[in-house]
Amino acid sequence: MKNWLILHVHVFLSALRKFFSTPLSSLFNILVIGIALSLPAGMYVMLKNIQNLAEQKIASPQISLFLSMDTSKDDITRIDRQLKQHAAVGQARFVPREQALEQLKQTTGLEDVIGGLEHNPLPDAYIVHPKISDASALKTLKHELQRWPKIEHVQLDLDWVQKLEAILKFGLMAILILSMLLGFALVAVTFNTIRLQILTQREEIEVSRLIGATSAFIRRPFLYFGLLQGLLGGAAAWFIISISLYMLNSNLSQLTDLYSANFTLHLPSTEDQLALLLLSACLGWMGAWLSVSQHLWKIEPR
Amino acid sequence: MIQFSNVCKRYPGGIDVLKNISFTIGEAEMVFLSGHSGAGKSTLLKLIAAIERPSSGSILVNGQNISLIKDGALPFLRRNFGLIFQDHKLLYDRSIFENVVLPLKICDFDHRESAKRVRAALDKVGLLNREKANPIALSGGEQQRLCIARAIVNRPSILLADEPTGNLDTEYSGEIMKIFRSFHQVGVTLVISTHDEGMLGQFNGRVLALKNGELHP
Incomplete structure (x- = not known):
């Protein structure tokens, strides 16, 4: 086990050495990979930022609860408590029927008509701001509230949520397609790098075969190299995104100041960054594996 | 056999x-x-x-x-087997030591033990004091001896x-x-x-x- 570990560390270190023994071509390789990955990853970061902005600042979904006309004070206290305890409810504001009528008078200018009414036709109501923003979860919440006693009608305005979701879905799909295409590019770049390496190391491979090296032993350094190149390419992509966001943010602040708003672009979460590195390392490994399985068997000792 | x-x-x-x-x-x-x-x-x-x-x-x-x-x-x-070739099949991108240690690396041999064995093999063929040199610097006869050292290092x-x-x-x-x-x-x-x-x-x-x-x- 210890020998096995030492072996792998050695192979990794020699891959690292090989990588830095041709610094310029290695640099260009990771730049190509980095740029290819930074396009979809950068678009994803932008999309996430837009999503955040839309959910937090532009509008949040609102649910109106209209109570029955015969609701008692006790019922209202109960509903109040239930709403406050509910996990999905962020804020709930009670609007008494008198206040609602008053507002109606002021906003519509129908004072005379309303004044002529014998009694207040409006019910007591709650304006609920949910913590969730997902359309289907909101619908579930609506149905749940509907079933509470003394609640006559629940109104949920889903229009903008659905629009936003559709736009985000569209954006995500575009990013997915782009990622797949550029992921192939990464695999292709690694495939070619490893192919060249196999050709230049033909003699070493041949000799190793002759003195009893297993295929796994011969494959290993190439796979590590592909992994390393992918990993560094991913790191380059992350670096490119960070620099771009930094530059955009300094310009963005001038823009938001004019609108007296406060908004900055945020870096992707640690999970997303790790996922990027992991994915690019995997793709590099895959490119190397394809290349090795395509080219290595052709080198047979003679 | x-x-x-x-x-x-x-x-x-x-x-x-x-x-x-x-x-x-x-x-x-x-x-x-x-x-x-x-x-x-x-x-x-x-x-x-x-x-x-x-x-x-x-x-x-x-x-x-x-x-x-x-x-x-x-x-x-x-x-x-220890294989000895007429054309030596040495690797010229690494030192004499690295050439001889290759069969041991392939067998996943202990690191320190393999250094001892490599030196013993080089000693046997009279190349012990040249372990850091590149095989390209050796004469034809010395290259053949190096090839022998590589063939015997894992005691076939x-x-x-x-x-x-x-x-x-x-x-x-x-x-x-x-x-x-x-x-x-x-x-x-x-x-x-x-x-x-x-x-x-x-x-x-x-x-x-x-x-x-x-x-x-």
Whole structure:
């Protein structure tokens, strides 16, 4: 086990050495990979930022609860408590029927008509701001509230949520397609790098075969190299995104100041960054594996 | 230890390089393969190391039928052999030490132990003080000795040498043969091919004479 570990560390270190023994071509390789990955990853970061902005600042979904006309004070206290305890409810504001009528008078200018009414036709109501923003979860919440006693009608305005979701879905799909295409590019770049390496190391491979090296032993350094190149390419992509966001943010602040708003672009979460590195390392490994399985068997000792 | 029964080898194109070869080489024996170039010496050595497969017949090495061996088991079979090539097959992108340590790395050998073994092997062929040099800096005879050091470093039970003295003058070949004789004395099985009839006279090893792909008694 210890020998096995030492072996792998050695192979990794020699891959690292090989990588830095041709610094310029290695640099260009990771730049190509980095740029290819930074396009979809950068678009994803932008999309996430837009999503955040839309959910937090532009509008949040609102649910109106209209109570029955015969609701008692006790019922209202109960509903109040239930709403406050509910996990999905962020804020709930009670609007008494008198206040609602008053507002109606002021906003519509129908004072005379309303004044002529014998009694207040409006019910007591709650304006609920949910913590969730997902359309289907909101619908579930609506149905749940509907079933509470003394609640006559629940109104949920889903229009903008659905629009936003559709736009985000569209954006995500575009990013997915782009990622797949550029992921192939990464695999292709690694495939070619490893192919060249196999050709230049033909003699070493041949000799190793002759003195009893297993295929796994011969494959290993190439796979590590592909992994390393992918990993560094991913790191380059992350670096490119960070620099771009930094530059955009300094310009963005001038823009938001004019609108007296406060908004900055945020870096992707640690999970997303790790996922990027992991994915690019995997793709590099895959490119190397394809290349090795395509080219290595052709080198047979003679 | 090595047993050939009715072995034929035909290369694509219909040329029969070996015809109906049968012989047995016992443990710790030193055997010379003689014959002109093109007689099939190299092919015969390649068949023993499973670099080539026979067209018919069977080859047993340590009781294992290597004409039936699977590709996955091939590396482990080859570790029983030390191979010495006429063209050395050294790697010129690394030091002499790195060249010799390669077979041990392949066998996943302990790091410190392998350094000891490499130095012992280099000492045996008289290259101990050159371990940091590049093989390109060595003379032809020294390169051949380096190739021998690499072949013996994992202490194989069988040494196969294809024309080890082919390109060397008599002084150098004498040195190489002296090294081989010392391995023979410690019980290593040796199969050495040569076209140098003069050399055979100096040793009392058995000679397998090949002529046009056939064994002549």
